[in-house]
Amino acid sequence: MDKIHIDDLRFYYGSKLALSDITMGIQARKITALIGPSGCGKSTLLRCLNRMNDTIRSAHVEGRILLDGQDIYAPDSDVVTLRQRVGMVFQRPNPFPQSIYDNVAFGPRVMGAARKGDLDTIVEQSLRGAGLWDEVKDDLKLDAQRLSLGQQQRLCIARVIAVKPEVILMDEPASALDPIATLKIEDLMRELVQDYTIVIVTHNMQQAARVSDYTAFMLINENLAGTVVEYGQTGQVFTQPRDRRTEDYITGKFG
Amino acid sequence: MPRPRESFDRELQRLKDEVLALGSIVEEAILDSVKALGERNWEEAERIIAEDRLVNQKRFAIERDVLVLIATQQPMAIDLRTLAAILEIVTELERIGDYAKGISKINLMIGDAPLLKPLIDLPRMAQKATDMLHRALGAFVQMDADLARSIPAEDDDVDALYNQVQRELLTYILADPKNLEQANYLTWAAHNLERAADRVTNICERVVFTVTGEMSELDTHFSVTEDADKSK
Numbered sequence: 001m002d003k004i005h006i007d008d009l010r011f012y013y014g015s016k017l018a019l020s021d022i023t024m025g026i027q028a029r030k031i032t033a034l035i036g037p038s039g040c041g042k043s044t045l046l047r048c049l050n051r052m053n054d055t056i057r058s059a060h061v062e063g064r065i066l067l068d069g070q071d072i073y074a075p076d077s078d079v080v081t082l083r084q085r086v087g088m089v090f091q092r093p094n095p096f097p098q099s100i101y102d103n104v105a106f107g108p109r110v111m112g113a114a115r116k117g118d119l120d121t122i123v124e125q126s127l128r129g130a131g132l133w134d135e136v137k138d139d140l141k142l143d144a145q146r147l148s149l150g151q152q153q154r155l156c157i158a159r160v161i162a163v164k165p166e167v168i169l170m171d172e173p174a175s176a177l178d179p180i181a182t183l184k185i186e187d188l189m190r191e192l193v194q195d196y197t198i199v200i201v202t203h204n205m206q207q208a209a210r211v212s213d214y215t216a217f218m219l220i221n222e223n224l225a226g227t228v229v230e231y232g233q234t235g236q237v238f239t240q241p242r243d244r245r246t247e248d249y250i251t252g253k254f255g
Numbered sequence: 256m257p258r259p260r261e262s263f264d265r266e267l268q269r270l271k272d273e274v275l276a277l278g279s280i281v282e283e284a285i286l287d288s289v290k291a292l293g294e295r296n297w298e299e300a301e302r303i304i305a306e307d308r309l310v311n312q313k314r315f316a317i318e319r320d321v322l323v324l325i326a327t328q329q330p331m332a333i334d335l336r337t338l339a340a341i342l343e344i345v346t347e348l349e350r351i352g353d354y355a356k357g358i359s360k361i362n363l364m365i366g367d368a369p370l371l372k373p374l375i376d377l378p379r380m381a382q383k384a385t386d387m388l389h390r391a392l393g394a395f396v397q398m399d400a401d402l403a404r405s406i407p408a409e410d411d412d413v414d415a416l417y418n419q420v421q422r423e424l425l426t427y428i429l430a431d432p433k434n435l436e437q438a439n440y441l442t443w444a445a446h447n448l449e450r451a452a453d454r455v456t457n458i459c460e461r462v463v464f465t466v467t468g469e470m471s472e473l474d475t476h477f478s479v480t481e482d483a484d485k486s487k
Binding site: 210234236 | 262319328329
């Protein structure tokens with residue numbers, strides 16, 4: 001079974017159709033990249049996967065998104081639990097204006113990990129998982145906003161994994177970072193995918209090619225709604241795309 | 256955290272190992288095809304002909320994986336040259352595999368006629384060519400340009416043996432025109448082995464290019480870049 005199965009999804013901002021007839025699967029413990037030109041709907045699609053679009057008043061969804069076979073848009077489904085199971089990392093790192101420790105401990109505290117011993121362990125494990133522990137272990141009380149951007153982003157990843165998600169959504173996670181920090185995030189993703197399912201939106205095709213197992217190429221269709229043109233294993237999409245439009249995009253004929 | 260590009264390095268190493276594996280199959284095929292010719296072993300000849308399909312499959316699999324690696328990892332400099340070299344080398348190996356298949360077909364075409372003479376120089380040529388190939392592939396995996404530069408000179412030995420075989424077979428033709436058909440076949444087999452050794456020289460050139468970034472023709476000691484400058 002797919003970890004996430006998107007079934008005939010249509011997404012509207014008010015009366016405007018923004019995503020059209022999307023059906024695809026996200027494989028468990030693989031990295032799936034969503035690529036495509038600006039405005040094609042990749043971030044919109046990503047935000048459907050943990051119902052972040054619910055925060056937009058006019059947004060509504062038709063079709064289903066199944067997480068382990070259960071529709072996340074079912075009337076009785078719990079959004080808070082969903083967002084613990086499906087975490088998100090954003091384009092600009094957004095650490096809370098608190099210490100490194102408190103940033104990572106925040107989610108577990110809210111979820112009820114009351115004993116300090118537990119929290120210490122969770123914080124350390126999460127920071128290790130995000131590849132940040134060695135750099136910050138001597139000063140966990142440091143204000144998180146004093147970290148470099150690359151470190152802040154890894155802190156945000158630590159914050160996500162502290163609540164033990166199953167899926168991590170990443171919306172252009174490295175676009176605010178320098179090349180070395182970007183490579184570190186990419187290497188981190190290859191480590192994390194052993195335990196988590198990852199979906200990444202990126203406008204950087206080379207990054208998608210380097211890091212992902214599966215790639216979905218999206219375009220705006222004639223109704224100005226985003227749609228998935230092609231989906232497949234990354235090696236095949238970048239060497240032998242099945243659709244001419246995919247080939248034109250990855251060979252740079254349009255951006 | 257793993258060193259950056261560790262998975263790229265691992266995949267590149269795997270591809271180099273695949274090249275060595277393909278090289279082994281082809282070396283064995285050359286030696287076995289000549290041995291089978293000498294022993295009039297047609298079953299073995301058929302086996303080698305059928306095995307050529309495996310050689311082709313492995314070659315295409317390696318090529319495909321190289322292209323995927325180039326497309327997905329954007330390799331630069333020596334990594335890029337190494338991958339380009341792999342594409343060239345597997346083509347050369349596939350040709351050498353074809354030569355073994357050719358010798359096996361010759362074995363079948365000679366049929367049950369007795370050999371004009373026991374094979375002496377053909378096995379020597381086969382041994383020499385496969386030995387050169389083995390060391391050339393070693394030079395590739397070790398990125399040893401000096402070793403690669405030293406091998407092509409041995410091609411002269413193979414060429415000398417080839418000339419010897421041709422001269423000798425000519426005497427058999429002159430002695431009795433009925434010998435013409437088999438003598439032609441055996442000359443062709445020798446030609447295949449001589450070509451195999453030539454291919455090894457190409458592989459050595461590729462190794463030097465990969466390591467140094469310079470393309471030279473190693474058998475004539477002529478550098479492409481040098482001569483291009485002279486002509487200005």
